[in-house]
Amino acid sequence: MHGEMGEKILNTADSIMVQHGYSAFSYADISEAVGIRKASIHHHFPTKAGLAVAVLRAHREKLIRSAEMLDAQMESPLARLQAYIHHWEGCIRGKTVSFCVAALLGAEMPSLPEEVQVEVRLHFKALGDWIERTLKAGVRKRVIRLQGTVAMEAQTLMAVVHGGMLSARALENCDVFRMVTDATMNRISTEKS
Amino acid sequence: MHGEMGEKILNTADSIMVQHGYSAFSYADISEAVGIRKASIHHHFPTKAGLAVAVLRAHREKLIRSAEMLDAQMESPLARLQAYIHHWEGCIRGKTVSFCVAALLGAEMPSLPEEVQVEVRLHFKALGDWIERTLKAGVRKRVIRLQGTVAMEAQTLMAVVHGGMLSARALENCDVFRMVTDATMNRISTEKS
DNA sequence: GAATCCATGCCTACTAGTAGGTAGTCATAT
DNA sequence: ATATGACTACCTACTAGTAGGCATGGATTC
Numbered sequence: 001m002h003g004e005m006g007e008k009i010l011n012t013a014d015s016i017m018v019q020h021g022y023s024a025f026s027y028a029d030i031s032e033a034v035g036i037r038k039a040s041i042h043h044h045f046p047t048k049a050g051l052a053v054a055v056l057r058a059h060r061e062k063l064i065r066s067a068e069m070l071d072a073q074m075e076s077p078l079a080r081l082q083a084y085i086h087h088w089e090g091c092i093r094g095k096t097v098s099f100c101v102a103a104l105l106g107a108e109m110p111s112l113p114e115e116v117q118v119e120v121r122l123h124f125k126a127l128g129d130w131i132e133r134t135l136k137a138g139v140r141k142r143v144i145r146l147q148g149t150v151a152m153e154a155q156t157l158m159a160v161v162h163g164g165m166l167s168a169r170a171l172e173n174c175d176v177f178r179m180v181t182d183a184t185m186n187r188i189s190t191e192k193s
Numbered sequence: 194m195h196g197e198m199g200e201k202i203l204n205t206a207d208s209i210m211v212q213h214g215y216s217a218f219s220y221a222d223i224s225e226a227v228g229i230r231k232a233s234i235h236h237h238f239p240t241k242a243g244l245a246v247a248v249l250r251a252h253r254e255k256l257i258r259s260a261e262m263l264d265a266q267m268e269s270p271l272a273r274l275q276a277y278i279h280h281w282e283g284c285i286r287g288k289t290v291s292f293c294v295a296a297l298l299g300a301e302m303p304s305l306p307e308e309v310q311v312e313v314r315l316h317f318k319a320l321g322d323w324i325e326r327t328l329k330a331g332v333r334k335r336v337i338r339l340q341g342t343v344a345m346e347a348q349t350l351m352a353v354v355h356g357g358m359l360s361a362r363a364l365e366n367c368d369v370f371r372m373v374t375d376a377t378m379n380r381i382s383t384e385k386s
Numbered sequence: 387g388a389a390t391c392c393a394t395g396c397c398t399a400c401t402a403g404t405a406g407g408t409a410g411t412c413a414t415a416t
Numbered sequence: 417a418t419a420t421g422a423c424t425a426c427c428t429a430c431t432a433g434t435a436g437g438c439a440t441g442g443a444t445t446c
Contacts (some may be wrong), residue, residue, distance in 0.1 A: 005395080019277070025215035026431065040396050042433065094223040107292070107300040107362035109246025111213040124363045152376045159373045166350060166355050170299035171319045180349045183341045187380075219405065226439075233422050235407065 006044045008034055012044075013133055018101050019172070022052055022116065024109050049113040052105070056119035059101050067130045077138035078189055081131070083182045085161065092165065094172045097121050098167060100125075103162045124158075131157055147188045151186065160184045199237045201227050206238075211294050215309065216247055217302050242306040244343050245298070249312035253319055254292050260323045270331035271382055274324070278354065280373045284357065285367045292362060295320075296355045317351075324350055328381070338383045346381065353377045 012033045016025045027048070031038040032114075045051035070080040092098050102123035109117060133153035138144030146153045160180050167178040205226045209218045224231040224332070238244035259280075263273045285291050297315035302310060325347035331337030339346045355368040 003395085014316075021214065021216065021301055021427080022302065024304045027433090028430075036395095037194075037397060038432090041397080043395065044264075046433080047328050048432065103359060104300050107297050107361050108214055108217065109362045109365075111217045120363050121207075121365070124360060128360075147380055148376045152372050154362060155357075155369055156353060156373045156376050159360055160349060160355050161356065162359050163352025163354065163356030166296060167300045167317060167352055169335070170296075170313050172302075172314070174225075176348055178351045179345050183345045183349050186341055189294075196421085204390065220407090221404075229421095230423060231406090232408080232424080238419060239407085 001183050005034075005036070005047075007094075008057060009044055010053075010054055013051055014059065014101060017055060018054070018099050018104065021104050022112055039141055049115050052116045053112075053119050056102055056116065056123060060119070061131075063123070064126060071134075076143050077134045077141060078143040078185075080134055081138075081157070082185060085185065088165065089174070089178055089181070092168050092177055097163055100162070104189065105164065106162075116152070128154055128158055138188075143190055144188050146188060156187075157184060196237075198227075199234055202229075202234055202237055202244075203247055203256040206244055207252065207294060210245065210248060210315055214297050215305055228338050229267060232250050242308050245306075245359070247310050249295055249298070249316060253312070256316070256323075257319060262336045264327075269336050270327045270334060271384075273377075274331070274350070275378060278378065281358065282367070285361050285370055292358055293355070296358065299355075313338065315373065318386065321347055321351055327354070331381075336383055337381050339381060350377060350381075 005017050009030060013025070016029050016033065019025075019121065020029075027038045027041050029040055034041075041051075045054060067084075070083055074080045074083065074118055100122050105112060105116065105120045106124065109120065112120070132150055135144060135150050135157070139150070140148060148156075164177040164180040167180070168174050179183070205217070207221050209222050209226065212218075213222075220231045220234050223234055227234075234244075234293060238247065260277075263276055267273045267276065268307065281293070282312040288304055295313050298305060298313045299317065302313065305313070325343055327351070328337060328339065328343050330341060332343070341349075353373050357373040360373070361367050
């Protein structure tokens with residue numbers, strides 16, 4: 001469906017949106033970054049909202065694919081969650097991708113075109129569902145011990161990850177992300193801290 | 194320092210920024226909302242960055258003032274934290290102010306003027322410090338029991354609150370905020386859940 | 387095999403609208 | 417008399433999006 005250039009635009013749009021959000025990124029920014037004229041980007045992605053939707057869809061598909069891979073490759077559900085969190089820690093530390101696009105757009109929700117809002121909602125749903133499934137599996141395998149309901153703990157873990165990202169960005173200090181995620185993972189782990 | 198109109202502009206800017214963030218709000222929006230011409234707003238607040246700084250400063254002063262009031266009026270540190278969280282639950286539910294301005298701008302950090310970034314950082318610092326102090330007092334009074342270090346737990350609580358706001362906004366479901374904050378408060382409380 | 391057709395991809399050049407910000411005028415109130 | 421606060425009118429820069437031209441290259445047709 002997309003050509004080589006289409007993909008290049010998509011990736012560039014992703015990395016720009018991660019830095020600046022939806023309203024503060026423009027076709028001109030992408031144009032300069034990929035070395036193509038502004039109008040040519042409209043050829044690949046006619047509207048800004050459509051481009052954002054494409055970016056979010058790709059992001060969600062990547063999330064789902066990665067989750068499936070983790071599920072298949074790692075035995076321990078606890079280790080899978082840890083891998084997910086570790087992935088983001090790496091992203092934040094190697095500051096090129098210092099935030100989750102969907103989470104960022106979640107903050108901008110009220111000023112987003114409806115079609116974009118839908119994709120953001122889908123991401124939060126998909127992520128929450130995977131965490132919940134994984135927590136459940138961890139409880140079954142006795143590597144995870146929860147204090148509240150699974151839904152509660154899944155939403156809490158997601159909130160900690162996103163809130164941790166926010167703090168890391170605001171304080172310009174990646175350690176805070178590790179701190180809060182470590183605390184949370186230690187809490188739900190049945191192993192000794 | 195500010196006249197009556199200055200305050201009106203400030204409040205309006207606040208509520209618009211809470212909805213749309215920094216880059217997606219304009220002097221024209223405020224102009225329409227307060228019933229004054231665009232140029233007249235520049236008379237009160239010459240630059241957009243300056244206006245944002247003023248909004249954040251007011252917001253932080255209000256936070257500090259409220260925290261001092263809570264500290265003075267409520268005996269239990271646990272109840273103080275609960276009051277803070279309850280305040281936000283009310284804001285989110287009565288959807289007029291559905292987010293913390295400073296937290297929102299924290300997400301936009303990389304595309305913010307430096308002067309604004311400073312204020313955002315100060316807010317995160319101030320909030321984190323108050324939570325940490327309050328947790329410490331709660332531990333002393335044996336109404337709060339922590340598993341990790343105080344700094345860890347303070348940052349975690351802040352992350353849960355901000356992450357919960359994000360989820361509530363993204364999923365358009367305020368209950369998720371109550372869910373994650375309840376879970377967290379129950380966890381650190383020494384009372385029966 | 388050559389000529390035609392048509393889609394792809396990029397371009398220049400443009401539009402209407404909005405952004406933040408400025409200059410200068412005028413009324414009011416101290 | 418001067419400062420305040422509002423105004424009209426304007427500026428430059430940038431926004432998303434459009435129109436139409438030009439090259440390529442792979443099919444189809446004669």
